Amino acid sequence: QLQFVESGGGLVQPGGSLRLSCTSSGFALDYYAIGWFRQAPGKEREGVSCITDSHDNSTYYAGFAKGRFTISRDNAKNTVYLQMNSLKPEDTAVYYCAPLECDASRTWNTDFASWGQGTQVTVSS
Numbered sequence: 001q002l003q004f005v006e007s008g009g010g011l012v013q014p015g016g017s018l019r020l021s022c023t024s025s026g027f028a029l030d031y032y033a034i035g036w037f038r039q040a041p042g043k044e045r046e047g048v049s050c051i052t053d054s055h056d057n058s059t060y061y062a063g064f065a066k067g068r069f070t071i072s073r074d075n076a077k078n079t080v081y082l083q084m085n086s087l088k089p090e091d092t093a094v095y096y097c098a099p100l101e102c103d104a105s106r107t108w109n110t111d112f113a114s115w116g117q118g119t120q121v122t123v124s125s
Contacts, residue, residue, distance in 0.1 A: 001114055002027050004097050009119030012087055020082040020119055022097030030054035030075040033102035035110065036082045038093035038121075047108025049082060050100055060106055064090075087123045094118035 008020040022034060035050035049071040052058045059071050070083040080097060096118040100110035 002032075002099065002112075003114050004116045006095060006097055006116055006119040009095060009121045011122045011124065013125050014088060014123055016087050016123070017083070017085045018087065018121060020084065020095055020097075020121075022080040022082075023078055028075075029073065029078050029080060032099045034073070034080045034097055035100040035102060035108060036071065036080075037096045037098060037108065038091075039096070039118075040090075040093040043093075045096070047100075047106065048095070050102035050108065051080060052102045058102070060102060060104060062106065084121070087121075089123045092121060092123050094120050 004022055004024050006022050008018060012018055031053055033052045036048040037045050038048050039045040047062055048065050049061045049069055051071045051073055054075055068086045073080045096115055098110050098112040100108055
């Protein structure tokens with residue numbers, strides 16, 4: 001069963017940076033399009049960014065992430081990263097990774113059910 005472990009979250013001041021990591025044991029992530037999602041308290045989960053499989057490595061971003069966040073993958077480490085810069089209080093959420101349909105439509109469609117624990121990102125002064 002495909003499962004993910006997210007890490008790298010924490011408490012950061014507005015304007016700060018964090019790098020989130022997404023890895024999986026037993027599955028080579030380079031075969032999958034992987035996306036980052038987030039869910040803030042009282043809100044629905046939303047797509048943040050995604051990267052297509054390693055044959056293409058195209059990247060797509062939600063409007064709020066474009067220009068501030070960068071998604072990348074390191075196949076040697078079987079890890080997908082989300083570099084987040086210029087963080088704002090509204091970025092506070094639990095961040096998750098999952099496989100999904102990743103294309104320019106940015107619909108972030110996924111039928112993934114085995115969501116991990118996520119990693120908490122808190123942006124506050």
